[in-house]
Amino acid sequence: MASLLEGQARPIRLADIAKAAGVSHGTASNVFSRPEIVRAEVRERVKAVAEQMGYAGPDPKGRLLRAGKVNAIGVATTEPLSYFFDDPFARVMMAGISEACDATGAGIALVSAANQEKLAWNIQSALVDGFVLFCIEGGSRLVDLTRERKLPFVALELGFQDETVSAIGVDNVAGARLAARHLAELGHRRFAVLSLGFADNRTGFATPEVVRSAVYTGTRDRLAGYFEELSRFGIDTATIPVYETENEEKSTRAGLEAIFARGERPTAILAMSDRMALIAIDWLRARGLGVPGDVSIVGFDGVPDGALSTPPLTTIAQPITEIGRRAARMILDHDGAVRRETMGVDFVVRGSTGPAPKA
Amino acid sequence: MASLLEGQARPIRLADIAKAAGVSHGTASNVFSRPEIVRAEVRERVKAVAEQMGYAGPDPKGRLLRAGKVNAIGVATTEPLSYFFDDPFARVMMAGISEACDATGAGIALVSAANQEKLAWNIQSALVDGFVLFCIEGGSRLVDLTRERKLPFVALELGFQDETVSAIGVDNVAGARLAARHLAELGHRRFAVLSLGFADNRTGFATPEVVRSAVYTGTRDRLAGYFEELSRFGIDTATIPVYETENEEKSTRAGLEAIFARGERPTAILAMSDRMALIAIDWLRARGLGVPGDVSIVGFDGVPDGALSTPPLTTIAQPITEIGRRAARMILDHDGAVRRETMGVDFVVRGSTGPAPKA
C-alpha cells in the first residue's frame, strides 16, 4: 500500500532520515547544523542515509519559523517589479542596497505588484526582516501598509512629514536653490518647472492650492527652493508654469507640449528629476531647439545616464548609492530607533546649461 | 514580574489574541484568512482585540510552513548582488522575469554572495519555490548547489551539456555564423575574437586545447560558429587570436592590448558579448582607431546600450526579455518536466561594421 503512494513523492523530512538512521531528530538536526558536535561515525551514517533517501537538506521553511530571522530585506514600491531594473535612479539605489546586503550576506526580496490588492497582500506576506520603501507615487499608502507589518522600515526619497517613520532623504530645498541660482546667474529670466507629483495620480499644471496641500513634501520643498532663490533675483515666480508629471515619458512630453504651447516660452527648465530632464533634452532637440543654446535644463538626482547624454546634463546630484547603503544598513542593524537622515547634494555642472539667449 | 518582562516586547501571536478575545485559535485564524465564514460580531470583536493589542497580522513565517509555497522565485548568480542592476544583459533579463512574476503576483528573491561559502548557504536557505540561474562564471558550481535543493530550476545563458537540467539558451552557432559572415562579406580577412570564458577563472589567449575541453559549451559553440563560417570564406582560423576575458572592463582592455600588440592587426573584432564590444569601441577610439573605419566590431546579446553607443553596435540580438519571461514561467508553472529550449537570434546591423579598409 505504502508503495502505491510512493509516487506522491511527499518530500523527505529530517524526521524521516532520523528514523531511518536510527537516531533522534535532535541528532539528525545536529548533523546538518552543527556537524562538529556529533560523533564522526554517526554523522557519516546519517549523511549516507540522507543522501541515499534523496534528502534535500533542512528545509528553510522549517528552520525559519524557529530562527525568526529571514536574513533578507524587502525593497518595495508601488511600481511594477521591472521598475527596479529599468529606472536609472532605482538602479543606482539598488546598487547601494546590494552593497550593504552583500557585506552582511543578506538577501534582497523585491516586493511590488500590478494592483493595489496584490500589493497589500505581497507586503503582508513578504518574508523579510524589514523594508526599504521607494516612496514614489502611492508612497503614503505604501507606508501605511508596511507599518502594519510592525517590522523595521525606512522610507526613501520623498520626505514624509510623519516624523514617526524612519526616512532618508536629501536637502531638497538646498538642492533646488542651487539649481535655480545657477540658471538665474546665467541670465535666465523665463522659467518652467517639470515637477514630480504633489500628490498621487496628479498630472498637469499645478495650482498654488495643489502645492499648498502637497502630500509629497519633497516635491513641495524642491519647488520652494526654486522659487525662493528665483525671487531673490527679482523673478516673479507666480508666472512660472509648474507641470506635474508622473516622471515618465508620456506625461513629461505632454508637459513640455503644454509649457511650450504657452505664450512666453521659457529659456530655462528646472526639472525635478534627471529622467524628466533627459526626456526634455530629447524633446527639445527633436523640435530643433538647441540645448543649451535656446533652452537650458537642470535636472535633479544625478543618475549616471545624465553624464552620457548629449549634451551631458547639469544636475543636482544626490548621493544615491550612499542613501541605498544607509537604508539597507538601517534595516540590517536595526536598533528600534526612528532615524531621519538628510543627506547633502552635489551640484554638477555639465553641458545642458548655458547663458540665456539674447532676447 | 510579568510586567518587568513586558519591555521585551515578545511579538503578539495569533494565539494571544485568540485567548484575549475568548475564541479558539481556529476562529482567530479564520478572522484573518477567511473572514466571511466567521460571524460578524465575533469577527469584529477579534479584530478589535487584535488592533488594540497591536497584532501585526498573521506572521508569514508561520503561515509559510503550513502553506508550503513561498510564492517567490529566486534568481541566483555567482556575481555580487549589484550585478542584477549594473549589467545591461542581466537587467533586460530581469525585466522579462519581472513581467512574468508581476503577472502572477509572485515575488523575486535575489540570491548571491560575495564568497563561495556564503553563496552555498544562501542557496540552501533561500525562501523560494524555485530558481532561475544566471550561469556565467562559476555556473556549474551554481547548478550543483541548486540541484541539492531539489526545487525546480532553470539554467540561463551558457548551455550545459548536462541534459538533465532545464535550460533556456540561444542558438549560439547560428548567431555566431551570422556575425562572421557579415564581416567576411564586408571583405574583412584579419579577425580577432573577444571571447567569454571556456572554463572558470580563465583569461588570456585561448589555446585549441582550452577550447576543446570547454566547460561552457555556449562559448565553445559561438567560437565554432565564427570559425565554421570564416573557413567557408577561405580564412585560416588557426591564426585568429581568441582572447578570453571575464566580460568586464579590465580583462577586456587587457585583451585588446594583447591583440593589438601582435604583428598583424585585425580589421574586424568578433565579440561574444555586447559589453566587450562596447568596451572595445571605447578602447579603439581612445587610440585613434576609427570604428568602423579602421576596425569593425560585432557584438553578441543585443542589449539596449548597444543602440546608444557611438557608433551604434552591430550585434547578434538574443530575445533576452522573452528568455527571462519563459524562465520565470517555467518555475512558476513547473510541472516536473525537464525542458530545454533554444531560442533564435536576430542579426541587427548598426553602425559599428563597415567595409574592410583597403590595405
Add this chain to the structure above:
DNA sequence: AGCGGAATTTGAATCGATCCAACAAAAATG
C-alpha cells in the same frame, strides 16, 4: 417542546525544523 439542517466554533493535528535540559556513556582524574 422537539427536530432537522445550516451556520459557527472548537481543538487537536500538522507543517519542518531547532533548542535545550536531562541523561548516558566514555574518558580522565584522584
Add this chain to the structure above:
DNA sequence: CATTTTTGTTGGATCGATTCAAATTCCGCT
C-alpha cells in the same frame, strides 16, 4: 576502583500559523 569531567544523544517543547473533522449553537417549523 570510585569520582569527576567530558562528550554525545535523546526527546519534549517551541516557533506561528492553518486545516478539518467533530461538536456546538442557532433558527425556523411543526
